[in-house]
Amino acid sequence: MKPEPPILSEGLRLFFPAAAIHGAIWPVIWVLLYAFDLPLAGSVPTSQWHAHEMIFGTYGMALAGFLTSAVPEWTNTPRWRGNSLLALLGLWLPGRVAGLVGADWMIAPSGLTDAAFLALLSWAIIDPMIRRRNTSHAAFAVWVPTMLGLEIAIRASWILGDHALSQTLLQSALIVFVILMALSVTxxxxVTINHAIDPTGETRRYRPHPGRRNLAGALTALYAISAVILPTSQAPAFLALAAAAAFFDRLAEWFIGRPLFRAEVLALACANLLSGLGLTAIGLAGLGLPIAPSAGLHIVSMGALGLAVIAVLSIAGLRHTGRDLLLPGWSHAAFVLVLVAVLVRVLPELGLADGLVGPHYALAALAWAAAFACWLRGFLRFMVAPSDESRQELTVG
Incomplete structure (x- = not known):
């Protein structure tokens, strides 16, 4: 019997490169070939296709890689591997083709495959938790199915031509990913901070504050719900500020002295900081201050989530292939490029870089794509190579 290739032995080995390829290639095609237009675009605004692809394309596949590897660790159940992983990948791909060309006739069929992908991913999370009666990570079993519901609603609103509703739903999906990011980073x-403090692993000096584990995610969830049901009220703005305060409070977890300046630790801290800054901008804009609401959304979508995703791809990519947590220079470059992308994209919206207005769309997209290309350059060889199982560690607490 032909041995199973290493890339099919665990979810993150297959899905992390798939997410990075999508994040590296799709923006380049949009910028260099399409000039931000889509060749078959119809009634759906191209900006919504682009947002959908970032959330359900790049981030969705990165989430699948993380959870199909982490949940078996949390529940002590077998990993999904081989054909099961290929089935998930096969369900994810049609939606990416639709997002690349923007054809209206592909909305329904690619929506069905995207929904099937999220439904199967939800089952991969819920089933082992039920079998092991594990409730300590049950929040993921709530929010991933929520993403499934939002995906169905977005596709339905596109088909019905209600693009104002689909825009609101896309923003809600983005905020749900912020919640998932907060849960994952916690x-x-x-492991990351304990390793930074004591690389020998002989001690585990850091323990997360119990009150901080879920507070930021819970307040962000309240903001997302209120933004949908109370769109004309100022209540969502105040809840966004409360969620921002919770993210800022979490920064205390990174008061660890010099180990903070290790790349993997600093990236996670900056992702948390940018979440707070983005939600602050959203809240202040909702209260009537002269801040473009899109600025806060881009700080969150490109800055906070971009850094968090690259960090998780790097940290878990090393640990789950049996390597020490010493990030290669390609990861450092990816972190810098994500920050460059968000600064170039957001500063003109804040009136701080008028000279970039116009080219900033293309420059930000190219820097973003280059960040994922750097990760691929540094990590693809790890994903396809056998690992030393004896050196693997848990990547989650």
Whole structure:
């Protein structure tokens, strides 16, 4: 019997490169070939296709890689591997083709495959938790199915031509990813900070504050719900500011002295900081201050989530292939490029870089794509190579 290739032995080995390829290639095609237009675009605004692809394309596949590897660790159940992973990948791909060309006739069929992908991913999370009666990570079993519901609603609103509703739903999906990011970082940060403090692993000096584990995510969830049901009220703005305060409070977890300046630790801290800054901008804009609401959304979508995703791809990519947590220079370059992308994209919206107005769309997209290309350059060889199982560690707490 032909041996199974290493890339099919665990979800992150296949899905992390798929997410990075999507993040590296799709923006380049949009910028260099399409000039931000889509060749078959119809009634759906191209900006919504682009937002959908960032959330359900790049971030969706990165989330699948993380959860199909982390949940078996949390529940002590077998990993999904081989054909099961290929089935998930096969369901994810049609939606990416639709997002690349923007054809209206592909909305329904690619929506069905995207929904099937999220439904299968939800089952991969819920089933082992039920079998092991594990409730400590049950929040993921709530929010991933929520993404499934939002995907169905977005596709339905596109088909019905209600693009104002689909825009609101896309923003809600983005905020749900912020919640998932907060939950994921809380868990992966335990190993990351302890390793930074004591690389020998002989001690585990850091323990997360119990009150901080879920507060930021819970307040962000309240903001997302209120933004949908109370769109004309100022209540969502105040809840956004409350969620921002919770993210700022979490920064205390990174008061660890010099180890903070290790790239993997600093990237997670900056992702948390940018979440707070983005939600602050959203809240202040909602209260009537002269801040473009899109600025806050881009700080969150490109800055906070971009850094968090690259960090998780790097940290878990090393640990789950049996390597020490010493990030290669390609990861450092990816972190810098994500920050460049968000600064170039946001500063003109804040009136701080008028000279970039116009070219900033293309420059930000190219810097963003280059960040994922750097990760691929540094990590693809790890994903396809056998690992030393004896050196693997848990990447989550």
């Amino acid at each position: 868990r992966i940060n335990v």
